[in-house]
Amino acid sequence: MRSIDLSPLYRSFIGSDHLASLIDAATRAEKQSGYPPYNIELLADDKYRITMAIAGFGKDDVSIEVADNTLTISGNKQTDNDNADRKFLHKGISERNFERKFQLGDHVKVLAADLENGLLHIDLERVIPEAKKPRKIEIGSKLFENQ
Structure with missing residues (x-):
């Protein structure tokens, strides 16, 4: 490319x-590389879930931050000296550090994050302010009263 x-x-x-x-x-x-793999789900009209496969990472190894409509998820795995003696015939579980960024739309808020069975779930919701929501105007009604 x-x-x-x-x-x-x-x-x-x-x-x-x-x-x-x-x-x-x-x-x-x-x-960006394809690591770690992720899904983006539509749960309801304005509710979303990002699910990332981060096998081998614990809660203390993962950082989630939101700044300027950018959701940044990073994983930093501390090298374990006990694993230096291990010999793998095949090593398919990647435990490398990562950083993945998602551009969030306006008014999208992060609700919760949970790590379970090697999957990180991040729930998001678009909360449209009342002033931005469409409203129906009846014909013949007065929007502004003369004071």
Whole structure:
């Protein structure tokens, strides 16, 4: 896959630097490896769940952070000196460190995270503020009263 340099376009993104950062994040996401594998589920109209397969990682090895509509999940496995003496005939369970980022939409909040049986579940919900929700206007009604 080829890499596209978007830095000359930043001069044109005056006041729209958020758009430029989204484009950069999208190109970086394409370069990520497939580790660890994950699913994104739609549980209800505005509820989602991200499930990641992180076998071998415990609660203390995983960090979950949300900043600027970006959910960052990173795993940092401490090397165990006891495992240095072990000899594997086949090692298929990867215990390498990882970092996976997800761009969250506006008004998406992380509700909970749980680690069970080697699967990390992160529940999300889109909470639309009352002012942004569509409302029905009756014909002939007055929205603003003269004071």
